[in-house]
Amino acid sequence: MLTLYIIMGSTELKKIDINKVRSDFPILKREVNGKPLVYLDNGATTQKPKQVIDAIIHYYEEMNSNVHRGVHYLSQISTDAFEVTRRKVKEFINAEHEHEVIITKGTTESINIIASCYGRAFIGKDDEIIISAMEHHSNIVPWQMLCDEKGCKLRIIPMTAEGDLDVETYKTLFSERTKLVSFTYVSNALGTINPVKEMIAIAHQHEVPVLLDGAQAVQHLKVDVQELNVDFFAFSGHKMYGPTGVGVLYGKENFLNNMPPYQGGGDMIKEVTLEKTTYNELPFKFEAGTPNIEAGIALANAIDYINELGLEAIKRHEDELLAYAIQELSKVKSIRFIGTAKEKSSVISFLIDGTHPYDIGVILDKLGIAVRTGHHCAQPVMDQFGIPGTVRASLAVYNTKEDVDVLVAGLNRAADMLL
Amino acid sequence: MLTLYIIMGSTELKKIDINKVRSDFPILKREVNGKPLVYLDNGATTQKPKQVIDAIIHYYEEMNSNVHRGVHYLSQISTDAFEVTRRKVKEFINAEHEHEVIITKGTTESINIIASCYGRAFIGKDDEIIISAMEHHSNIVPWQMLCDEKGCKLRIIPMTAEGDLDVETYKTLFSERTKLVSFTYVSNALGTINPVKEMIAIAHQHEVPVLLDGAQAVQHLKVDVQELNVDFFAFSGHKMYGPTGVGVLYGKENFLNNMPPYQGGGDMIKEVTLEKTTYNELPFKFEAGTPNIEAGIALANAIDYINELGLEAIKRHEDELLAYAIQELSKVKSIRFIGTAKEKSSVISFLIDGTHPYDIGVILDKLGIAVRTGHHCAQPVMDQFGIPGTVRASLAVYNTKEDVDVLVAGLNRAADMLL
């Protein structure tokens, strides 16, 4: 009994102070169409706490300068701050080295870098790349483009009717020609959390490296790239309370060193003559041109924000909310959930049978409720379910049971109007 | 006589109110190493007026949402604001169509898009690309990478000892195999303003399209892409008082339509199945993934800022300052100017003979003066002059004669210490 209390005590320690959290996000105070904003479109992008906004202001009011090449003070402090972010990202995902962290524009660019650079170095005609049936377009189209160019082929990990990946079939997709596996940690359309550690291990048994799309993962659960033993990992700042226009590509040193660079330009070179150019070392080899300095710097503040709340506490809060939302939404007339995987993160996709998602979206919007409707950049998922799209409510740490209640009431109202 | 007065009157109309302008830039109030900041590193990046900073804050506090796919209000206003920027860019450079304006990460990415996409579509083995001897690494390395991949060749427009391009030799570089010409409008290392209209016309006589690097041009002089009849035009937001992480690629509709897309991902597609994907129309075809929404939106405010001051007024202010700076700097012991072209923009590169640029940079920094030292990402230029680098003072609209005086005093002090 005593033990139990102690455990409870310690797990209770870090609980989300929801009022404090909400007060950190200025936008949550605003109204939309005369109603208080209920923001449930976090899968598309999260809102930003004032800690992040203030870091941006501070950057422009006190630090702004180009990085990595300047002798003067502003250039030095900007460079240092930019490199602090790299260190914090390293710690956040527990990379082995800082130089394995490439600052990119976002998940899409990160995946494209691998498709282009790993593709050019290691993938040829008739080679095979394995992706899954639940990928975001950003993890489909770059591979299709590579296949068009190189004559390689895609193999698809199928998905069950519940929205789980079919791991048994996955095992059978490998061949001598398999060169890369790329799939998502968490599905943006369905919320499914995939058994990535197991799936990475399977690929490694075949000596095939794995790129993991972490765009919907890092803001919800603790990711340790060394523990997962993943070879490449991609995510976006704007989905984890950070600024837009910045993301991360993590890659194991060895792979990154053996890949050609992506874009050519300033910073990514060691020496340039008109005849011959030598490339810079990691991470700069993959960071051509002036980076998004402001967002690069403020990403550290987003990471700090998440760390201060604690990913475990965030997850517990969101899991509770998810359970509550599913329970309450189940009571809505004619609702049909799309994606009912065993392990789910903060995404709920659904339809009100007999209505079009667009209609639901418009009416909810008039009630101040922001949800996403449509195919969520995952058309193949919609195709498999035979639907044009879904209504998607996606949760973040600042959402509350009241938000869920407003959503449920809104849906009931919409259903009344539309059915 | 009367006429003269009227003309003077009207040109006098828009004069830079330097105190007002300086008060727009919060960072100019700060001190560095205990001295008031004198920021003369504008070629690397300019400072941002509060109009731009406020737009960013406003975005995150009132609008933040992902763009182009949402039904809800925040998504709609964010999308609208993002598209306003596209319209303003169109007007700023006088493009014919809005969809000829691609929002990118910066000049480097813009040039890389052309190297990659135009390169894939139209450049093959033994083809030739013409660039100049005064290019920034961002307009050299992408072409070298393309040449490595495709087996094409670079031809170089030579530069005179003054830092002018040798237009007569340029005319002789064309052959049947010339597929593209790419050069800079204004040299970032020397300040040379190239005779781009004439040079573009020459290329067109050979039916070869031209990419113009406008990174150092748009903040200083009025650019009209239709009047220049340029085929591609690239520039960065952060060098024109805008945020970091955003830039523009302008391209003539016809070329852009005939090029394959760059990155694959969300937004750039029309329809995705696992078997086949169709691409979206311009401009979205070249804008994969979540863009830098914040910076995309605030770029409009940077354009507004420039327009309100007026590019003619800016140019007159900067030209006066440039003349004053050259006059005053000429008095500094052992100074040697690098780059003395007939037409120059706000860049002054120099050496104090007998000293290393790095030493000058460190000492000026201790006096609160930010200049850039080194090769300025234009090593071939330095090689031609047989020097490791220069000290570069580059001007913006908020600089003053006092800034120049402080610089001159600092240089005299540095020379005393070092010589």
Added chain:
Amino acid sequence: MTINEKQDELIEDFAFYTDWMEKYEYIIQLGKELPLIHDSYKTEEYIIKGCQSRVWLYPNMNEGKIDFTADSDAIITKGLVSLMVKVLSGHTPKEIASADLYFIDKIGLKEHLSPTRANGLLSMVKQMKLYAIALSA
């Protein structure tokens, strides 16, 4: 009634509804009055793709005037289409081609006409005008 008279009538109708929800209820209502396109025309040829909802539109030339029939898979889009059809149907190609559709703004639906909207309403208006131009040639 002329196109403008119809527009003015709709503006008056909508002035009635101060609340967003009422307005949308009315739009949904109007959707039910839409003269439906014949199933045989629900083909690729007559589709107008929005980002999220689809519209089919068919122009029928009858004694020098165009009658539109249409449909959409989304009810609100259908209502918006119905508004357009109401205003433009029964007019000559020339009248349609030159119509200034000011009522959309006035009844507070301008937002639906932005080129980046998910419903494809703007494409639809463009399509109606294109038909009119083609049929007047």
Added chain:
Amino acid sequence: MTINEKQDELIEDFAFYTDWMEKYEYIIQLGKELPLIHDSYKTEEYIIKGCQSRVWLYPNMNEGKIDFTADSDAIITKGLVSLMVKVLSGHTPKEIASADLYFIDKIGLKEHLSPTRANGLLSMVKQMKLYAIALSA
């Protein structure tokens, strides 16, 4: 003197200068005392490339102790190098390899040691330690 005694002495010396410019004048002065590397060692093998200035460094093993000679094309870098050489020269590889160079921070030059600095000072310190480790093997 031990490495730490030398460091403490330098800290005391620098405490003298409150003004940045004086400090840098002193560093420039120190640069002139740097035992210069023999021209024959000014080769690729002994170069340490900073972003902007170059340093050549040569370790000479003499009765179990390392003496460094060096040079740089920039005067301030030369002064910084001179500081390092002063502190580390004349010590055993083991002493050098394990030295904690706290004086850099204390005299206010920590900024020059950031990995992103243009002078390559950090690479130089690393190189001195690498030489020491190699020569003690």
